Amino acid sequence: MILVVLAAATALAQNPSLSSQVDSVLPDAHALYLDLHQHPELSSHETHTAALLAERLRALGYEVTEHVGGTGVVAIMKNGSGPTVMLRTELDALPVEEKTGLAYASKVRAKDDSGRDVPVMHACGHDLHMSSWMGAATIMAHSKDSWHGTLMLIAQPAEETIAGAQRMVKDGLFTRFPKPDIGIALHDTNTLPAGAVSVTPGYAKAAADSLRVTIYGKGGHGAFPEKTIDPVLIAARIAVTLQTIISREIKPGDAAVITVGYIQAGTKNNIIPDDAQMGITVRSYKPAVRQHLLAAIERVAKGEAEAAGAERMPLVEKYESTSAVYNDPVLTRHLQTLLENTLGKGNVQVEDSIMTSEDYSVFVEQGVPSFYFMLGAANPQKYAEAKASSKDLPTNHSPLFAPDAEPALRTGITAEVAVLRDLLKSNTNVRQITGPPPTGN
Numbered sequence: 001m002i003l004v005v006l007a008a009a010t011a012l013a014q015n016p017s018l019s020s021q022v023d024s025v026l027p028d029a030h031a032l033y034l035d036l037h038q039h040p041e042l043s044s045h046e047t048h049t050a051a052l053l054a055e056r057l058r059a060l061g062y063e064v065t066e067h068v069g070g071t072g073v074v075a076i077m078k079n080g081s082g083p084t085v086m087l088r089t090e091l092d093a094l095p096v097e098e099k100t101g102l103a104y105a106s107k108v109r110a111k112d113d114s115g116r117d118v119p120v121m122h123a124c125g126h127d128l129h130m131s132s133w134m135g136a137a138t139i140m141a142h143s144k145d146s147w148h149g150t151l152m153l154i155a156q157p158a159e160e161t162i163a164g165a166q167r168m169v170k171d172g173l174f175t176r177f178p179k180p181d182i183g184i185a186l187h188d189t190n191t192l193p194a195g196a197v198s199v200t201p202g203y204a205k206a207a208a209d210s211l212r213v214t215i216y217g218k219g220g221h222g223a224f225p226e227k228t229i230d231p232v233l234i235a236a237r238i239a240v241t242l243q244t245i246i247s248r249e250i251k252p253g254d255a256a257v258i259t260v261g262y263i264q265a266g267t268k269n270n271i272i273p274d275d276a277q278m279g280i281t282v283r284s285y286k287p288a289v290r291q292h293l294l295a296a297i298e299r300v301a302k303g304e305a306e307a308a309g310a311e312r313m314p315l316v317e318k319y320e321s322t323s324a325v326y327n328d329p330v331l332t333r334h335l336q337t338l339l340e341n342t343l344g345k346g347n348v349q350v351e352d353s354i355m356t357s358e359d360y361s362v363f364v365e366q367g368v369p370s371f372y373f374m375l376g377a378a379n380p381q382k383y384a385e386a387k388a389s390s391k392d393l394p395t396n397h398s399p400l401f402a403p404d405a406e407p408a409l410r411t412g413i414t415a416e417v418a419v420l421r422d423l424l425k426s427n428t429n430v431r432q433i434t435g436p437p438p439t440g441n
Contacts, residue, residue, distance in 0.1 A: 018342075021139045022413050029135035029409050032056075034104050036127035040093030040120045042110055043158040046071045049091045049130075053155050056134060060141040062153065065177070069167030073155040074177055077141060082149025082426040086180035086368065087416060088360065089126070089133035090159040090187075096123040099399040124160065124396045125188040125377055128403050132186065132375070132412030139417050147424035152180055162208065162322040165362035174366055181430045182331065182423055183370040185360050186412060190393045192376030193383040194407035197343065197415055198351040199336045199373050201329040203285040203438070206255065208357030209294060210320035211280040213238070213301055216312040222270035229310050231276035235263045237304045238278065238314075245296045256293055257283040257355055283355045285324045294318070323361040328369040330435035335371050335419055342418040343411065369434040371419070375412045377403035 041049050050071045058064045062075035071091060095112055097119035098105045108120040122128075137153055154173070158164030174180075192198055215238070217231030239260045250256045258280065265276030280297065284290040301314040340348045351374065364370050378386075378393050382404075386393050394400035423433075 018414060018417060021143065021417070022135070022410055025135045025138045025413065026406070026410060028138070029131045029413060030406055032134055033127055033131040033405050033409065036130055037122050038104050038106055038108075040106050040108055040122045040127070041091070042095060042112060042118075042120055043092040043161045044070055044113075044163070045110070046091035046157050050155060050157070053130065053134065057137060057153065060138060062137070062141065068173060069157065069164060069169070069171040071157040072164065072168045072171075074173065075137070075153040076177060077151045079144050079151070079424075080148040080426060082147075082424055083181040083428050083430055084150040084152055084178045085420060085423045086152040086154060086183040086363070087133060087136065087420065088154045088156055088183065088185045088363070089130045090164075091130070091155050091157045092126060092160050092164070093120050093122045094124055094160055094397060095119065096121040096397065096399050098123070100402040102402060121399065123398060123401050125401065125403055126159070128188045128377060128405060128408060129186050129375065129412060130155070132409055132416060135409065135413035136416035136420065139413070140420060147421050148426040149424040149428070150178055151420065151424060152178060159359055162320055162357065162359040165359040169362055169366060179366075180368050182434065183363050183368040184416070184419055184423075185370065185372045186375055186416060187358070187372070188375040188377040188403060188408060188412070190378045190395055190401065190403070192349065192374060193378050193380040194376050194404040195343075195380060195411050196347045196349060196376040197339060197373055197411065198349040198376075199327070199332055199339070199371075200351050200353055201327055201332040203324050203353045204327050204372050205325040205353065205358045205361070206257075206283040206285055206355045207290050207324040207361070208320070208322055209282040209290070209318055211282065211297065212317045212319055213278040213280060214315040214317075215276045215278070215301070215305060216310060216314065217272070217274060217276070217308075218311070219272050219274040222272055225272065228272040229308060230272050232263070232265045232273065234304050234308045234310065235265065235276040235278050237308075238301050239263065241300050241304060242280070242297060245293060245300065249292065249296055250289060254289050255283075255285050255353070255355065256289055257281075258293065258297065283357070285353065287323075322357050322359045323365055325358050325361045325372050326364050326370070326438045327372055328434050331369055331371050331433055334433045335373075335422070338418060338422050339415055342414060347411075367437070369430070373415075375408060375415070377408045379404040380407070
């Protein structure tokens with residue numbers, strides 16, 4: 001990992017102007033990171049965070065609109081002729097109690113939407129890429145001679161509940177404001193060392209559908225099962241049969257996951273309840289596979305209920321949903337080469353797609369060719385030690401997630417500015433650096 005850091009330093013030395021510009025904004029970006037980390041806010045309640053970013057952007061000369069889709073922020077800077085490029089960050093934190101032991105650890109508690117008092121932590125690292133985003137915004141505002149076109153910065157709320165992107169679009173994100181020719185998003189991860197980034201052409205993150213299945217039986221005494229229709233047994237049979245959808249109905253090689261996260265039923269061991277509830281998450285990439293999974297789950301649930309003699313068929317409700325994040329392959333290859341030249345080839349990895357989800361997909365579905373890439377957040381030494389011992393560092397959403405902020409911020413700001421300057425040129429032909437949208441199969 002020492003070689004990775006040295007390679008990054010060598011690459012930046014070849015671009016002294018950008019390196020010195022990043023140096024100039026780094027202290028403020030780090031201070032912002034500490035502030036955001038200590039004052040996290042839950043999804044759809046990011047009022048302080050949004051106001052803080054909006055105030056800073058106005059001071060830099062951006063035309064700022066607040067309360068887009070709730071607490072979302074849109075900042076526009078027009079700088080002559082050229083394409084419109086969007087750079088997105090996320091505002092929200094998670095209901096997680098921080099256990100990192102850091103001096104600046106979050107101690108915040110707040111009421112969630114159900115009224116429960118919960119701890120709050122930036123366990124997904126949005127504070128880190130918000131600070132990178134602001135650092136990049138500062139450099140771009142102070143170096144308008146290095147780019148041309150329209151820079152569109154958006155701070156999106158409620159990513160963790162996969163709701164914020166859709167709310168911003170419904171509130172006129174691409175009608176009240178310029179529709180971007182290209183969209184860029186950065187996220188951080190402990191699966192990469194600080195100083196590195198990763199790219200994924202094509203599908204980068206999965207579509208996700210959250211299902212709630214209610215099974216209706218007929219309750220009674222546990223000693224007389226013949227007088228009942230047991231919804232717990234029906235739920236158990238559904239949970240097992242669902243896995244045959246993956247093994248027998250989905251083409252080998254097509255990614256698909258069905259996970260039953262909970263089965264809830266009953267109040268006492270000798271009472272067969274009237275009903276049971278299941279919570280299911282469904283993950284896939286291809287739209288056709290996604291449609292097949294959802295239809296098959298409902299078919300299996302009804303089939304098992306009918307086989308058990310249930311008088312009422314299960315209720316299958318989809319209450320959260322987002323499509324897969326698709327990286328334009330042509331654009332990704334173009335920006336991969338740019339990042340290799342900027343950060344050093346050894347610091348840019350090509351990663352396989354993963355089954356986590358992200359509502360950035362909403363912007364892709366609106367016809368915005370996009371590049372969603374990952375920023376290494378792990379301390380390089382700890383990363384190397386963990387890899388040598390075949391252990392994993394605490395991942396995003398863990399109460400122990402603790403990015404190595406300073407080197408990660410430097411890399412994030414450098415990468416974002418380099419990407420924006422490359423795309424924001426008066427002579428940029430978007431068609432030459434983007435490809436067709438994903439097919440529907």
